[in-house]
Amino acid sequence: MNLDKLHNKLVAVARKNPPGDQVPYAFEQRVMARLSTAPRFDEWAAWARSLWYGAAVCAAVAVLMSVWSFSPDGEQDLAANFSQDLEQTILSPADAENPW
Amino acid sequence: MRTSFRHRAHPQDPRNNFLCFEQQLRPLPLRSGFFVSALPDMGESARMERTDADSIAAVLKGDTASFEPLVAKYSPRVFATARRYARRESEVEDIVQEVWSKAFQKLSSFRGEAPFEHWLMRLAVRTCYDFLREHQRNRETSFTELSAPESDWLDTFVAAPESASDEASAARELIERVLAMLSPAARLVITLLEIEDRSVKEIAELTGWSVPLVKVRAFRARAEMRKCLQRITREKYL
Numbered sequence: 001m002n003l004d005k006l007h008n009k010l011v012a013v014a015r016k017n018p019p020g021d022q023v024p025y026a027f028e029q030r031v032m033a034r035l036s037t038a039p040r041f042d043e044w045a046a047w048a049r050s051l052w053y054g055a056a057v058c059a060a061v062a063v064l065m066s067v068w069s070f071s072p073d074g075e076q077d078l079a080a081n082f083s084q085d086l087e088q089t090i091l092s093p094a095d096a097e098n099p100w
Numbered sequence: 101m102r103t104s105f106r107h108r109a110h111p112q113d114p115r116n117n118f119l120c121f122e123q124q125l126r127p128l129p130l131r132s133g134f135f136v137s138a139l140p141d142m143g144e145s146a147r148m149e150r151t152d153a154d155s156i157a158a159v160l161k162g163d164t165a166s167f168e169p170l171v172a173k174y175s176p177r178v179f180a181t182a183r184r185y186a187r188r189e190s191e192v193e194d195i196v197q198e199v200w201s202k203a204f205q206k207l208s209s210f211r212g213e214a215p216f217e218h219w220l221m222r223l224a225v226r227t228c229y230d231f232l233r234e235h236q237r238n239r240e241t242s243f244t245e246l247s248a249p250e251s252d253w254l255d256t257f258v259a260a261p262e263s264a265s266d267e268a269s270a271a272r273e274l275i276e277r278v279l280a281m282l283s284p285a286a287r288l289v290i291t292l293l294e295i296e297d298r299s300v301k302e303i304a305e306l307t308g309w310s311v312p313l314v315k316v317r318a319f320r321a322r323a324e325m326r327k328c329l330q331r332i333t334r335e336k337y338l
Contacts, residue, residue, distance in 0.1 A: 007329060011290075032164070032171065
């Protein structure tokens with residue numbers, strides 16, 4: 001079967017049969033009733049809300065960082081070992097050149 | 101001249117205060133000379149646009165009731181658009197209500213550089229796309245058997261493509277079924293590009309996508325539709 005032909009045929013069918021544009025009875029009134037009951041979008045309120053969200057996220061990050069900074073000594077040992085290793089690695093060529 | 105008038109007439113334009121905008125839109129006698137010189141041959145369309153602008157200005161001033169004429173005037177267009185993407189009438193009504201709700205909330209962002217209808221249709225298409233994405237799970241991912249009329253129409257098409265009627269309800273059902281199988285982006289692109297015969301640039305403006313993105317999505321959409329058709333015909337004839 002030629003799928004391109006079928007594709008074109010079905011598109012032609014859809015073009016020839018556009019959907020209707022009937023509007024249900026009293027639809028405008030329904031929309032207006034909904035709009036009058038719905039709270040109006042307040043940009044300042046949305047901005048304030050997003051600031052509060054941002055503040056909450058910042059506070060959470062601050063708490064996490066504090067907890068991390070007070071974490072056990074294992075980290076300090078690791079840091080000490082790391083500095084020792086680094087020093088040894090950097091100075092090893094100098095030690096090799098000056099054996100005395 | 102027309103564009104500059106619209107631009108100057110915009111209520112939020114810093115170069116014009118709101119009172120000035122209203123005065124420009126008042127039909128007669130205030131500044132009628134301005135209208136004659138600025139809009140020499142706009143006739144009925146200019147008067148219609150002035151009506152829309154009047155309503156919009158009133159709504160922005162806080163007169164919510166002035167929104168109703170806009171709803172009454174443009175609802176048929178919005179309904180026709182929504183019916184392309186939703187089958188059930190309750191869903192269509194939900195989409196249209198959502199469009200008007202968004203239009204009301206975002207009315208202050210309407211800058212008056214293009215007709216209100218264009219701005220509204222952009223909103224409608226984007227709302228329909230959101231609807232399709234929300235209902236993505238419900239789409240017909242698994243192929244269900246064709247109905248007897250659909251099957252007959254397909255048989256007729258296979259035997260003699262020209263004799264298969266474009267008006268048959270079975271054909272309409274079949275294209276509806278194929279569109280329902282597509283992903284939201286593919287369905288939107290196929291509908292706008294092939295069924296509504298819009299240009300890539302128009303689609304880019306309506307959807308907010310870039311022109312290259314529309315082209316890429318159109319290519320993928322055609323491939324996706326081809327796969328769906330392949331699947332339907334394979335199930336039927338193999």
